[in-house]
Amino acid sequence: MLSQARRIVIKVGSSLVTNQGQGLDHAALAHWAAQIAALKQMDKEIVLVSSGAIAEGMQRLGWDTRPTALYELQAAAAVGQMGLAQAYASGFSQYGLQTAQVLLTHEDLSNRKRYLNARSTLTALLKLNIIPIINENDTVATDEIRFGDNDTLAALVTNLIEADALVILTDQAGLYTSDPRKDPAAKLLPEVHAGDPALEKMAGGVGSAISRGGMQTKVIAAKRAARSGADTIVASGHEENILVRLSNDESIGTRFLAKVPVLAARKQWLADYLQVKGYVTLDRGAVKALTADGKSLLPIGVVGVDGEFERGETVSCLDEEGREIARGLINYSAIETQKILRRASTEIEAILGYVDEPELIHRNNLVLL
Numbered sequence: 001m002l003s004q005a006r007r008i009v010i011k012v013g014s015s016l017v018t019n020q021g022q023g024l025d026h027a028a029l030a031h032w033a034a035q036i037a038a039l040k041q042m043d044k045e046i047v048l049v050s051s052g053a054i055a056e057g058m059q060r061l062g063w064d065t066r067p068t069a070l071y072e073l074q075a076a077a078a079v080g081q082m083g084l085a086q087a088y089a090s091g092f093s094q095y096g097l098q099t100a101q102v103l104l105t106h107e108d109l110s111n112r113k114r115y116l117n118a119r120s121t122l123t124a125l126l127k128l129n130i131i132p133i134i135n136e137n138d139t140v141a142t143d144e145i146r147f148g149d150n151d152t153l154a155a156l157v158t159n160l161i162e163a164d165a166l167v168i169l170t171d172q173a174g175l176y177t178s179d180p181r182k183d184p185a186a187k188l189l190p191e192v193h194a195g196d197p198a199l200e201k202m203a204g205g206v207g208s209a210i211s212r213g214g215m216q217t218k219v220i221a222a223k224r225a226a227r228s229g230a231d232t233i234v235a236s237g238h239e240e241n242i243l244v245r246l247s248n249d250e251s252i253g254t255r256f257l258a259k260v261p262v263l264a265a266r267k268q269w270l271a272d273y274l275q276v277k278g279y280v281t282l283d284r285g286a287v288k289a290l291t292a293d294g295k296s297l298l299p300i301g302v303v304g305v306d307g308e309f310e311r312g313e314t315v316s317c318l319d320e321e322g323r324e325i326a327r328g329l330i331n332y333s334a335i336e337t338q339k340i341l342r343r344a345s346t347e348i349e350a351i352l353g354y355v356d357e358p359e360l361i362h363r364n365n366l367v368l369l
Contacts, residue, residue: 001231001255002247005164007045007126009230010036011154014051015171016237023059024052024087033091035243036131040097042247045126047161049134049154050088056080081135088133098130103137109156109273122161155221159228159268166225167246168218169237174254175215177202194226194256222256224272227263232256263367270328270367274314278307278334280341280360281318282325290317290326291368296359297328299348302341309334311356317366328366331357 002008012032019025036046054073057080058066067073085101092099102122108114125132136153151168158166176186192199203216215234222232235242235253246252263271282290286301297317309315310333317326332340332352337360340348345358 001233001249002165002167003249005044005231007047007161007163008039008165008167009047009049009154009158009161009163009225010167010243011049011150011169012051012237013150013168013170014055016169017050017052018055022055024056024083026087026091029087030091030094032243033088033095033097035241037092037095037097038244039247040095040129040131044247047122047126047132047134047157047163048088049150049157050084051135051150053077053080053084053135056083056087077137084135085133092131098128100125100130100132102132102134104134104153104157105137106273106275108137109160109269110275112269115160115269115273119160122157126161149217151217151221152224155224155232156272158225158230159272162228162265163225163230166221166230166232167243168221168232168234169242170218170234171236171238172215172234173236174234174252175199175203175219189254190251191255191257193259194222194232195259219256226256226258227268227271229258229262231258267367270314270365271369274327274329276316276327277309277313278305278315278330279318280305280315280330280337281320281322283320287319287325290366294363296363297326297361297366298345298358299332299337299340299360300342300344302337302360305334305338305341307334311336315361317361324369326366326368328361330361331359 017025017028036048039046054076057076057078060079060083061076063076067076088099104118108118122132134153134157136150154166154168173188175189175192177189178186180186199219200216203219218234225232233246233253233255235246239252242252280302281304282301283303286297289295289301290297309330311331312329314327315330316324319325330337336352340351343351349355
């Protein structure tokens with residue numbers, strides 16, 4: 001798989017770059033630099049998504065316990081980013097390679113202009129043969145705008161730069177049929193289809209102890225990466241020379257095949273980068289119009305509105321059983337939508353006193369999920 005991939009996003013988790021969370025493991029970082037340098041010799045473009053800033057900041061500040069206050073976490077990240085950037089720059093310089101630090105928040109990728117700017121910057125760095133080191137910008141991120149985990153960030157970056165493959169390295173060997181820490185009969189799955197609904201349940205479920213930052217986030221990340229046609233490999237970073245072996249197509253970990261339709265760049269942005277501000281519930285006719293007929297969403301097909309949103313913001317379209325079937329940029333606010341739901345488009349002007357668009361969400365601004 002990786003032998004054919006030219007542009008690869010590699011994500012390494014905290015356990016692979018820190019000493020049990022107590023600062024950076026410089027020997028480990030040098031190890032990753034050596035392997036990535038070998039991949040560069042194979043004429044591959046590499047983007048590295050790395051954790052470790054907060055752990056490094058805590059060590060530099062002399063903190064033994066991870067703080068809970070947001071401002072203290074942000075301070076630790078600000079201090080730690082210096083060490084993380086320095087460590088990678090030093091490690092890669094041994095091989096004549098330059099690095100660049102790129103810090104992102106969800107807000108950077110939910111704004112169309114900033115999304116395109118980030119894409120242009122990363123593309124330029126790759127053309128200059130520089131290795132971007134990406135991390136979530138924990139110094140300014142809040143719960144409302146943060147990605148939540150670097151698996152998600154890595155998948156979104158994969159879409160952003162249209163990478164050929166995503167490699168997620170962790171302390172687990174891959175995806176098992178059940179949690180191997182609890183079930184001795186659990187079996188490693190060498191190959192699956194990204195986006196298979198059964199995989200998320202297999203990985204633990206939303207409320208499980210291993211879901212946040214665990215295998216479930218990696219399964220969801222693989223599904224997201226598949227939207228731009230990228231296969232994903234989830235494997236243990238403790239395997240010797242893992243990146244080089246994967247680049248020689250050795251079967252290690254779990255390969256998530258991208259067998260879902262590839263979305264255009266704008267559709268990817270709508271599906272993954274924009275934060276949902278509200279929900280509209282559709283009747284069966286509207287669901288069919290969107291999913292089977294490829295039409296826009298009209299107000300007459302909407303039976304319910306939830307949330308506070310303004311014109312141009314992203315809303316999720318649900319069927320009457322509460323399943324999300326699509327999301328898109330809405331042409332009317334929540335208050336306006338509430339007034340015109342179940343009404344024909346020809347009645348909008350009479351009800352609101354004006355009409356912006358006959359559609360609630362135009363097909364061009366809608367993506368099916």
